[in-house]
Amino acid sequence: EVNLVESGGGLVQPGGSLRLSCAASGFTFSGDWMHWVRQAPGKGLKWVSRINNDGSDTTYADSVKGRFVISRDNAKNTLYLQLNSLRAEDTAVYYCVRDSSVTRVDYWGQGTLVTVSS
Amino acid sequence: DMQMTQSPSSLSASVGDRVTITCRASQAISNHLAWFQQAPGKAPKSLIFGASTLQRGVPSRFSGSGYGTDFTLTISNLQPEDFATYYCQQYTNYPLTFGGGTKVEIK
Numbered sequence: 001e002v003n004l005v006e007s008g009g010g011l012v013q014p015g016g017s018l019r020l021s022c023a024a025s026g027f028t029f030s031g032d033w034m035h036w037v038r039q040a041p042g043k044g045l046k047w048v049s050r051i052n053n054d055g056s057d058t059t060y061a062d063s064v065k066g067r068f069v070i071s072r073d074n075a076k077n078t079l080y081l082q083l084n085s086l087r088a089e090d091t092a093v094y095y096c097v098r099d100s101s102v103t104r105v106d107y108w109g110q111g112t113l114v115t116v117s118s
Numbered sequence: 119d120m121q122m123t124q125s126p127s128s129l130s131a132s133v134g135d136r137v138t139i140t141c142r143a144s145q146a147i148s149n150h151l152a153w154f155q156q157a158p159g160k161a162p163k164s165l166i167f168g169a170s171t172l173q174r175g176v177p178s179r180f181s182g183s184g185y186g187t188d189f190t191l192t193i194s195n196l197q198p199e200d201f202a203t204y205y206c207q208q209y210t211n212y213p214l215t216f217g218g219g220t221k222v223e224i225k
Contacts, residue, residue, distance in 0.1 A: 035214070037162075045154070045162065045205055047214040059212045095161060103174070104167040104209060105152055111161050 002026040002107045004096045009112030016086050016116070022079040022096030022109055030054070030074040033099040036081045038092035039111075046092075049081065050099065064090075086116045120144055120208050124217035130225040135196045139220045141189045141206035150210035153182055153191045156219075157202045165204075166191065196222075 008020040022034070036048040049060045049070040058070050069082040079096055093111040100106055121144035131137050141151065149169040154162040164173045166182040169189055179194045193200055201224050206217040 044219045045216045061213050106164045106173055108161045108163065
């Protein structure tokens with residue numbers, strides 16, 4: 001069974017940093033692309049970033065480009081999102097999402113809440 | 119960026135009803151369209167990819183159709199667990215973009 005478990009969220013001051021992790025299990029992690037998607041309180045879904053299966057290619061939303069870094073450790077079956085220079089508008093639940101080449105976006109983690117506030 | 123417009127933004131329906139949600143893309147996206155369901159306080163769940171292919175385990179009362187710019191999600195015989203918010207998403211190019219959501223409420 002595919003399982004994605006995010007961690008690392010919390011309260012951080014504006015300008016601060018945080019690293020989110022997503023532990024993957026139940027599938028061949030190194031074979032699939034992965035995404036981060038976020039959802040501000042009471043709002044809709046917003047795509048943040050994606051990484052290809054071996055970590056050699058990444059893409060970012062304009063709103064986070066230059067501040068966030070997506071990475072992965074296939075030996076540890078773990079996806080990361082480094083959040084730097086955080087702003088109040090980055091406050092959201094961050095979801096780790098699998099993108100299979102066959103079934104595309106198919107599994108979501110339970111999310112981790114990041115709150116940026118002084 | 120590709121704009122995805124969903125309608126309606128909300129609707130009220132009864133158990134057993136048939137409901138249809140539409141999603142329009144600002145440019146043609148072939149069939150690169152997915153649908154997701156999000157129950158209150160829960161993570162999204164993937165329903166459909168390729169505009170019309172159900173993800174594994176999704177009940178057959180859900181169906182999707184469309185190609186190019188206009189797409190629909192239909193739920194036949196609405197069940198209590200179907201009351202949720204539904205999102206469409208295009209994955210033809212980056213940034214991936216979602217529709218604003220359609221909240222299906224109990225009448």
